[in-house]
Amino acid sequence: MSDVTLGSAPRRRSFLRYTGALGAAAAISTTLSACSSGPESTNHSDGGDGKDGSLQTLTAVIGYGNDGSWDPTQTASAFAMAANHHIYEGLLDTDPISREPYAALATEIPPDLDATTWKFTLRAGATWHDGKPVTADDVVFTFARILDPDTTTLVKGFFASWLKEVNKTDATSVELVLKFPFPDGAPRLTLAKIMPKHIYGRPGAWDDAAMGKAVGSGPYRQTGHTPKSHTTFEAFADYNGPRKAAFEKMNWLTIVDAASRVAKISGAGPGAQIVDNIPYANIAQLEKDGREVEGGAGMNHLFLLFNTAREPFDDVRVRQALHYAIDRDKMIRAGLKGHGRPATSFLNEDNPSYRKASPDYAYDPVKAKRLLADAGVTGLKINLMSVNVSWVVDCLPTIKASWDAIGVETTLDPQETTAVFTKLDQKKDYQVVAGASNPNQFGLDADLVMHYNYAPDNIWMGYARWSGSSEAKRLFRLMDQAAREPDADKKKRMTQEYLDVVAENVVIYPVVHNELMTAWDPRKLDGIRAQPYPGINLLQAKSAN
Template structure:
């Protein structure tokens, strides 16, 4: 049977709590250092060798607040605008001192001392101070922020030592926390601590200490950057200007980077069907395998999705290999754990949802469920939308009537932010934007009181309490071998419960013109990093 597809789409209106859309439709130009008149998304002509034009396959109209955002566009941009005390290489994830002058002398200590880089300035010319660092870590430890999920388990406080030195006080030794410090972007207190400051950050205002400053921001169109002349940190700007185009439509993205008159030098989120075409035209096309995944999320407050057997049945029913072959042209792997196989902490889960329609039917019968109808809400990310028909057909084959309702990402999650009811959601996610350690990845989705757990209505259950306790035990375990064992034990619980669980992990592909751009690498997570890129 063919799936029933809803043609109802919802316009963007509000921003998501952590990665939602801006309410503003106008270009944000106040307090930016350039901007006059309407924005252009093309180069101004003449010699453009000082300009890098990049195409991002995600919207730039979501929150830019570094403590709140999970937006691929905003997070990538913020890595060029802001600095942490410590930042990490975008591919190797090796940490390096950014606003701090050195890494902690003893990563296993419970107090880390940092001296601020002399002469560091904000983009508005004001000096970076210890008070700015304290302000930023207070924000990161605010339970209302997304960053809170990544710090609260192990970081007690940030405290001032003197006018150039700050200490981070840990609850227990946690060397993995050094890489996480890049998540806590240091922000100017005099800008964002002012009345309305955080709302301005959500709306696209960005004032950092990094190598590039945001000079023009046009939601749903483009964002422009210029090299910050007073930057004195470890990664000097390598381009005079950058123009990042926000193009969600796959065909339009390909058009911007292909052909003799291609405007862009680099594009990410390349459709799999266009890889050969772009390579034949002389572009470098490379992929990265990581945590990027399509997941199903169930509303456990609504029957029969409160029964794990029903959730399991729907996962067993999906012909994931067919979906990968047809929709993703082979660029994916069926999930055999919450973690992707390339993660150093990966181990095959005890429960693996191989394609097994007979097992799916048996589980539904065991749960006493028949005649089930599902409205599958989904984000309209291009590669995920291509996967939806296989899910619907797989569910129809076991007697589950399925209606597909793809829609704008912010519209979908705004409904859930407003506590509107739903049954099942299919969405895309990649916690590797924040890091690769398993505790971080799980806490992005599985944190008591966190946004994703509120969506699932599951975190007050006894099973959730057990999981959260297991995660806390693992992060505090000093022995690396025992800690990994504990990680695998709680990953097995996540797989068995299947409340929010990957269907597949897929490869992300980027393309660039090697005759015009050097110093870039493909990432295994959305966005681009151009901190070492140079125009040729």
């Protein structure tokens, strides 16, 4: 790999900087222009139409915080990831629904994805938002950070197992050298958002990125960022790539409160044109108001995370018992208003690698009691710490009722998501955590999904205190063997077999997969497709006028 200076790259930054579950405490400095005290388009109920009736300023509401890390190599923030797809480009990017790759900064997809060297030429005339040209040095710089063995980044887990190095071949060309043939890696290149070396190679620049500074080569440039409030964008005039900006300006508001979020898209003159994370109870009223409301069913799920370093959760029988005890059909009726499915594998049923797992944890309180008895556990009391995501909170009473019914005294402890993950990051003691997750933010292939939650030195494995166990080591070996298998059918069978290992151990495991709802005003927007994972993608949207 080419020699690259990484500045003050962190060796293992706090998860506070990794995820959208958590927030940066302060706004970035005024290196961003036009940082306003509030979103400008909120003064216009019509969204700021132009003289021809087209929508000039789009107002969107995201039901997640904008104060998590914005560093593309670190973030799992729903808000930041969605925004970064509009600000940055990968060599290849992917369609937000099909996840099929297309050439973004690169001129084409390599013709032979089964090869162990992929060659890319950068798009002629591609420039950063500050006007400087995009070069091969920027590409090498970005991948050097991702693959650096002394730097822990979130996306490293999606690349390190198969990508050996990235080399500059000339000023505008690079080659990726793979450890073995891995065609599934092509869609993952959208996760390696290419970042300008002259900006992020400076000391302290990665901290700036985490706090919200975003300078890319994509169709929109960031013009303002106020954590816990809003982020603003405008069309980048010099963008010459495949998916051009359709709106002159965008204001994305972060509104975590469900009622306030719905109010923005309600009524005759809504203050926003599109809102994600719509509560199920509000669908009918929004449709009556003339809004389009569609759902995306994917891997979004409520999961349970166990502290396997604490008795009795180190006993797999206890973990299994608590899953068997949950009446998931009741949870779907009461908490999700029918918009969900019981989890029958770590993967959702629509995933190409899905097979019903063994075991599948169909509701069986008798078996749950027997497993607890076999483990010698009586009088168990659980404090169930959980995130305060609205639909998760709606599901918690079913968990409590189910566990109470088998003699496990349960106390519900919902908290701000930031508080939950700060405690986990600080290695505070806990018993069980209920949270919401969706690895499909990153992609669809099973190996990628698994590496988000299960992998050596993985952040989540650290939370579970499980990666050193013999079962974990066996799982990691099976994952590695499946990744290296060239035959697609055999790889799928091997994947399904190790997913059974995950199901047997239920260290981090879904309870239900639910549907995510998005609402928009069809009088203003066209080309919207509801995503089955948090956030929105407006790269193919346009004004309805």
